[in-house]
């Protein structure tokens with residue numbers, strides 16, 4: 541049986557992947573790379589091999605990937621030094637003779653530096669290149685924008701004001717649920733035929749914020765509308781309201797990407813792997829907002 545190692549295993553996506561893997565394969569075949577072993581106590585109890593390591597420290601990664609057939613490489617959540625961290629992971633994978641890398645990348649329309657979402661995609665473009673040049677067989681999973689990110693983007697104010705306030709225009713997004721991505725990844729990790737492929741790992745339906753306002757109106761019984769201000773007005777409103785600048789820039793940057801149609805394509809690859817439709821956004825919003 542193939543040996544699988546999951547990095548970022550104590551994060552949200554990684555935890556879901558490991559728990560699903562446990563249902564499909566013997567824990568003896570599963571290893572995890574974690575920064576903090578105290579967060580991996582349950583995995584240890586389940587019989588999973590724990591490797592301690594940090595993407596930022598190359599020496600801590602060396603030997604961690606020895607004997608691994610499939611490395612499920614979760615991209616860092618850091619916003620700085622992303623390229624260096626990922627470089628270390630790929631270098632260690634080469635050194636340890638990993639056979640396959642399955643990398644969680646990001647949906648995009650182009651790889652150019654002037655892309656409105658290059659602040660998110662630049663490190664992914666770089667990492668994909670490194671992986672392809674490494675000689676290791678790869679599967680690149682270009683994840684859609686998480687549906688799970690929606691409550692953060694929407695905030696809670698729309699309940700009071702009756703309006704979603706976001707500078708995303710009327711453009712559509714293939715919002716993709718993290719647990720669907722985890723389930724799809726496990727299908728890939730436990731089957732063959734995905735070597736040297738790049739998949740748009742995104743949902744099979746598109747929504748804009750007018751659609752989301754209608755869904756939220758139906759779910760809550762309130763009249764919720766959608767207002768799309770200019771990016772500048774949005775940023776200054778949030779900054780005046782005391783939202784930290786890093787968050788403002790992240791929300792405004794993602795919204796600008798949506799406004800410029802960076803996320804307006806869906807794909808059937810994920811739903812085919814799941815053997816069902818991707819999770820409906822309405823189902824997700826119902827679970828979050830309707831107790």
Ligand SMILES: NC(=O)c1ccc[n+]([C@@H]2O[C@H](COP(=O)([O-])OP(=O)(O)OC[C@H]3O[C@@H](n4cnc5c(N)ncnc54)[C@H](OP(=O)(O)O)[C@@H]3O)[C@@H](O)[C@H]2O)c1
Pocket residue numbers: 547548549550551552553554574575576579593594595596614615616617618625644646683684685686689718
């Ligand atoms: N598609 C989207 O919309 C979207 C949205 C958000 C994030 N993402 C990307 O998808 C990834 C997975 O998402 P998620 O929700 O699972 O994020 P998450 O819960 O923040 O998990 C990130 C994982 O990466 C690990 N990690 C971060 N830096 C590391 C380092 N230097 N060395 C080793 N491990 C490190 C974290 O370790 P600890 O457990 O020790 O913190 C954590 O386990 C994120 O890291 C990010 O790159 C995508």
